[in-house]
Each structure stands twice: as structure tokens, then as C-alpha cells.
Amino acid sequence: MMSGTVVDSGSPTAAVPDELSGQILDEDEDFEVFCKDSTFTDGGSLNASMQTSPGSMVNQYKFEEEEEQPDTKDIFVTVDNPESHVTAIETFITYRVLTKTTRSEFDSSEYEVRRRYQDFFWLKSKLEEAHPTLIVHPLPEKFVMKGMVERFNNDFIETRKRALHKFLNRIAEHPILSCSEDFKIFLTAQAWELASHKKQGPGLLSRMGDTVRAVAASVRGVRNRPEEFNDIQDYVESFSQKMTSLDKITQRIIREKKEYLEELRECGPTYTLWSGSEEELVEPLKQMAGCLDRCCRETEEQVQQLGNNLLPILHEYVLCTETLKAVLRRRDNIQAEFEAKNEALATKRTDTEADPKVLSLAWESLVGKDPEEAKQQKHQKLKGEIKEMKEEIDKLEDKLEFANNTLKGDWGRWKKSMRADLRAAFINTAEKNVEHYEKCLAVWESFLLSQRTEANEGDDGDRDDS
């Protein structure tokens, strides 16, 4: 379903559905207009057939307001089962992508396909192309640079798999992105179908044209960025720094814990060694060794948890900030384009005011035209050009407004899910740490208990209560 705006959930949720659903319908009409003109709408992946009834639009809207109730979710995607493929040229991993859906756009209710990283990357590019100012959740990185083991070790594959799963699920949860044709094809097409679909789309020249325009726009720069986007920009800068720091800190903690674990591992065996020389102390020493060994195992688990839960999420949000910066840039470019065209119009208008004096009259007489007629012709021509430009500018203005609104809406959405994600990740970490300490506590308490029962059994005669 295509709603032209995504509700800004930064504002207090006092909305009355009836009122607003009316509003959505209006905007949807506007949206229809955009749909017909392919030059500045979101690429080829939005088309009329994707529109659904107003009823389900309201459903989607509700989906926005109330925090992702499971009963409104109508598409479920899982990524699992990594498999290695070896060809003559390369080795790569494919992942199974399972889809279950009740959406009418899908011919069937269940799909199973295999995809490789390249395919995910293609999907992301298409989505960003089609929706330049929507925030697409980041993919895991293509390569891992930081001196890790080779690409295909199990931890790496597992982490990547989870990230890809999250990537697809975020899209599936997104009211606009989940309706993307490319997304549908990604989920449903067989390998050869996908390959042939990938080859379609705007040709090389047209894509080059887009790129040139984008570069020109970014060089030109934006004159009057609205305050709210400046605020978002500032926020993204700071947020990026914080996430990077947290990522680094967490990595450091994991490193330190691993080194601690290495040393701790030597304690148990030393106590066991000691017990070999003793008589009375054999039992307590052996039990001590046992306790230390158990604590080692608990610590090992704790370190793993940290690496599997907190670290990937922090890392994802570091990548998110790159996405956010790109989205802001693209919005800026749209605004820059609009501003440029406006300036051009202003220039043309001043041209019109000015008299088409000496040179052109001279030319006219050379060619043998009637000066008055020539003047009229010129005037008409200019007026025509101005009218065209105005039409273009109107379209650009609409495009800009659309871009701004979608960004604002998606920004609110993004902030909400960021908050939920990070809150959950930190809560989870705290819980795991509490668990860790509780388990170690139990270990030492059992040690105390065993020593005291021994003491009570053995020493009753010696104890002197006075």
C-alpha cells in the first residue's frame, strides 16, 4: 500500500484515526498524480497496481500508530540455512529466505528461495534508488577488515545471517518499502528470474544522467536548508560518534574479558596441583578448583553473549548513521535542484523584461524579417519557455515537499525503532550480566555450604561456645 506520508511519530500520539484517514486519502490522490509521471517519482517500482483499498490503508496507518501489533503484520520473512557454494571462479555463501504472507499482491502464501549477499545488495540499491529519502536498514558490511579470521568462519556467517534477517524484516515492516516490486521479486523469484529482472530498469545512459545531476546538485549545495533538517543533521553527527564509541568500548570489554578468562583458567589447575600434596585440605582444594572452573565456563558464555547480542546491534547502528547521512544528502540534492531551477527561472524572467534590442534586431533585418513581428515571436518564445520552466519547477517543488515529508515521517519511525532496539539490547546485556553473577554466586555458595557441613560434622567436639 502506498501512503504518501508516513506519520511523524515524534509528535504526541493524540491522533484521531477518522480525521486523519481522510487526510491520507487526499494525499493519496496527490500521490496518484506523481505516479503517472515517472521522471521524479520513485523509479519504476511504484505503479498503480500496488495501490490498495482505502480500508487497508487505514490498517497500515494503524500499524504505524500502535507499536507493531503482531496481528497487523502480514508478511513474515526468515533468513537461515547458510550453504557454501564452490565454483571454478569463486566460493560464496547462499542463505535460504523463507516468506510467509497473506498479502494479495503475492500469488502464493509461502515462498522459499536462496539468495547470496550480492542479491541483498542489489535490493538495497534498488530501494534507495526508488525511495531516496526513506531510511533503509543497513546491510552487514561486505568485507570484514579488522584482522578477523577468513570470511567464512562460523561466527562470521552466523552474525551476517542474523543481520540479513534483520535487514529483510525491517523492510517487511516498513509500510512503503514492503510494497516495493523489487522486494517482492527478491522474495519470490527463482534464480534466473531474479537475474533477468536485475538486467531491466533504467539504462546506463539514464542512470549516468541521474548521477551527473546528483553530483551537480551536491556541488551547488543547498541555500536554505530548513531548520528541522539541520537539527537532524546535527543529531546524526553526534549519534554517529556515540555509536562508534560504544562499538569500540564493547569490543574492548570483550577483549579484556577474554584475557581475564585466559588467566583465570590457570587457577583451577593450580589448586588441583596443590591438593596433590595435602591430606586434610584435599577436599576443599579440589572443590575450589571445581568452582573456579565453573566460573570460567560462565564467563566464557557471558563473553559470547556480548559478542552475539550487544555488539552486532551497536555495529548496525554505526552503519545506520552512514545511511542517514546519505538520505540527508539526497534530500539536500533534491532541494538544490529545485533551487537551481528557480534561479534559472528568475534569470529568464529578467531576460524577458529586457528589450530585445540592438543585436537581435540587426539579425532580424539581415534575415529580412519584420522587426515588430520578430519581437512578437521572440516574446512568445520566451513566454513559452518560462511556462515550461514553471511547470518543471512546480513538479520539483512537489518532489521536494514529498521528499521532505517522507523523510520526516521515516525519521520519526527510525527514531522509534532505534530507541526500541537499543533499549532492548542494553536491557538484554544487563540481564545476562545479572545471570552471570547469579550463577557464580550459586557456585561459591555451594562451596561454602559443603565446607560448613564438613566442619559441623567433624569439629563438634572442638568448638567452644563462650
Add this chain to the structure above:
Amino acid sequence: MMADTGSEEIAVIGNTDLTPSELENNIKNTMVEKGATLLKRMEINVAEAEKRTGKNAVSMQETYTVYLIETRAVDPSSEGANPAPPDSLWRRYSEFELLRNYLLVTYSFVVVPPLPEKRAEFVWHKLSADNMDPDFVERRRVGLENFLLRVASHPVLSNDKIFYSFLTQEQGWKEVVFETGFQAKSDSRLKALNATFRVKNPDKRFAEMKHYGDELQSVISQLLRVRARVADRLYGVYKVHGNYGRVFSEWSAIEREMGDGLQSAGHHMDAYAASVDDILEEEEHYADQLKEYLFYTEALRAVCRKHELCQFELEMAAQDLTSKKQQREELATGTVRTFSLKGMTSKLFGQETPEQREAKIKTLESQIEEGEEMVKDKNAESEEFVKNAWVDIERFREQKDRDLKEALISYAIMQISMCKKGIQVWSNAKECFSKM
């Protein structure tokens, strides 16, 4: 750790919720019970430590630390009424060393309690390697008190007059010690300890004990080394969490709804990072308990060596006696059974005159008489030594088993306390995160 230095009440034993300092008390109280004499009559504390400067033996300025020893007679009849103020005097570490050397020499059959280490070893953090570091001084104070209590509760050592005057006589104690002439014995003792000699028939128990002492020394050293490395790493882990505190605080500044939760979570991270200092401070106490027994192994080894020395001297005396007896026999019967240069020369150059022989026999006989006395004495000495030393070794063994078991228990208690703190901090943090 020995915070309550003023009172030495006998704690109730059998209490199951013990803190490390309560366990310390237990060890002390066991000292009182197990047949000690002095400690029953007298309270002993090393209450304070102070820095002093003065001129040393070569007239150079030096800074040193002195420790205040407080003693008070225990009078059961005055229980409950205001106790009399304690007597006190100041002693420095070198005087403790002097006392200990005296005891080592005078009671060679006793496993003499060790002093706390002279220099900080097995340190986990560069800071505490400094002798002037207040934490080190404090731990040393505790160690010195422990030493005095151990001596005062020893069935033999506690009766020593020099020890008593160490505790009570401010002036002139050093002179009194030197007057005993122990210094000379000390030098020869050291020589003997380091000499190599072979004993033919050592008491098996002592040989085993010596072997045990070596093993214990090796394993405790290893344990202390490992512990120091573990402590170092643990410190790192906790401290890095402090960075979370800083970043959460900065992050909270740019967030609206999440700000409060983040900010307070950050505080808990700071608290977590700070908590490691106390944790490791307490663990140091455990390390000190291990160190005491590490140093005890030296004393144990010394007793075993002393036995070997006694035995060696006995064997030498016996051997000497045997060879003299043999010589006498040869001379008396005229047969040369053993090869000797004398025998050879007499064969080559002719026998001695009967008068010469008579003279020789007479000398030998008096030597033999002396030798027999010597052997008897040495035998008695050795037996006496073995008897007394083995009693003390048994006493030591029981003490060691008790103390080390308590030490392990106190370690477990510390770990429990550390876990509880961890649970609290992270539970609090979790609550704060929920408010994000």
C-alpha cells in the same frame, strides 16, 4: 582489615555468616584456646604506623616506619568495668627481624612464625610495589600484629623472656638481645643451613616434611603469580565499563525521551567501574594469608634441615668412634684389617716399638671414651630434637590445615560479596535501561 584493634573479645564460634574480618578473629581466638599462655593473660595489638626520620648507623638521613605495639593485661575480674589504658611502645621492622632471628636460633626445633614480606612481591598493580605506599604499610601493620599473636599463642615461644621484653621494654631491648649471644649462633646456623652434606639415616618423617615444604612453596608461589595476573585483568575489565558511563552521559544530552534512562544508567556504570578497587583490596587480604604460609615453608624447611644437621653430626660422631675403635683393635691385635697409610708404612718400614704402640692405644682409648660420650650426647640431642620438633611440626600442620581452610572460605565469601555487588549494579542498570 583489623579494624577493631581495641577489643579482643572472644567471638562466638559456630557462627555461619562470617565476614573475612570475623574469620580473622576466629583464627586469633583459636590461638588463644589452643594451650597458649601469654595471649591468655595479655592483649596485644599493633595499633598504628608512623613515619619517622632519623640518622642511621652510618649517620645518613633515612625515613622509616615505626609501629605502635599496645599491650594490656587481661584481668577477668574487671570484665565489663572500664579497661585500663594499654601500655605501648614503638618498634620498627628491623627490630621485629631481630626478634625473629633470636627466636630462630634459640628454638631451632620450632617452626617460627614468619614476618610479613619486607618488600611487596606478587603485586598486581604497579602502585603497590612501593614500600611507603599507605596500603602496603597498613597490610604490614596487620602482618606484624599477626606475627606477635602467633608467637604469643605458641606453647613454647610465648614463654620467652626476650619476647616479653620486646613487648614491654621500650629502652635497651636491643642490648638485652645481643647479650644473649645469639648472634654468634645465628651466623653458624646460617652456614649450616646452606651447607651441603649427606645424611645416611634421616628420620623419614622429616624428609617427607621437607619435601612437602618444597612442594607447598612452589605451588603457593605459582598461585600468587596467577592471582596477581587475574587481578590485573579483572581491573581492566571493570575500568573499561567506566567508558560506558562517559558515553551514555554524552549521548543522553542529544536525546529527549531516552535521556534520563541513559544518564542514570551511566552513573551505575561508573559505580561498577569504581567497585573493583574495593574488591581487589579485599582480595589482597587473601593473598596475604597465602603469603604467610609461603614464608612458613621456609621455617619448616629450616627445622627439617636442623634435624638433618643433628643427624649428620651424630652420624659423623658415630663414624669417628667406629673408626677409632677399629684402629685400637688393629693395634691391639697387630692385624691390619683396614687399609691405612700407617699400616702400609709400618709394613714397609717395619713395625713400631711396643712402647709406641702402648702410647697410641692409650690415646685412642681416651679418645674412644670421649667419642662414646659424644655419641651419647649427640644421640640424646638428636632424639630430643626429633621429639620436640615433631610435636611442633604436628602443631604447625594442624594450624596450617585450619588456617588455610578458613582462608579458602573467606575467599569464597569475598567472591559472593563481589557477585552480589555485580547483581545489584546490573539490576539497577537494567531498570535505568527500561526507562530509556
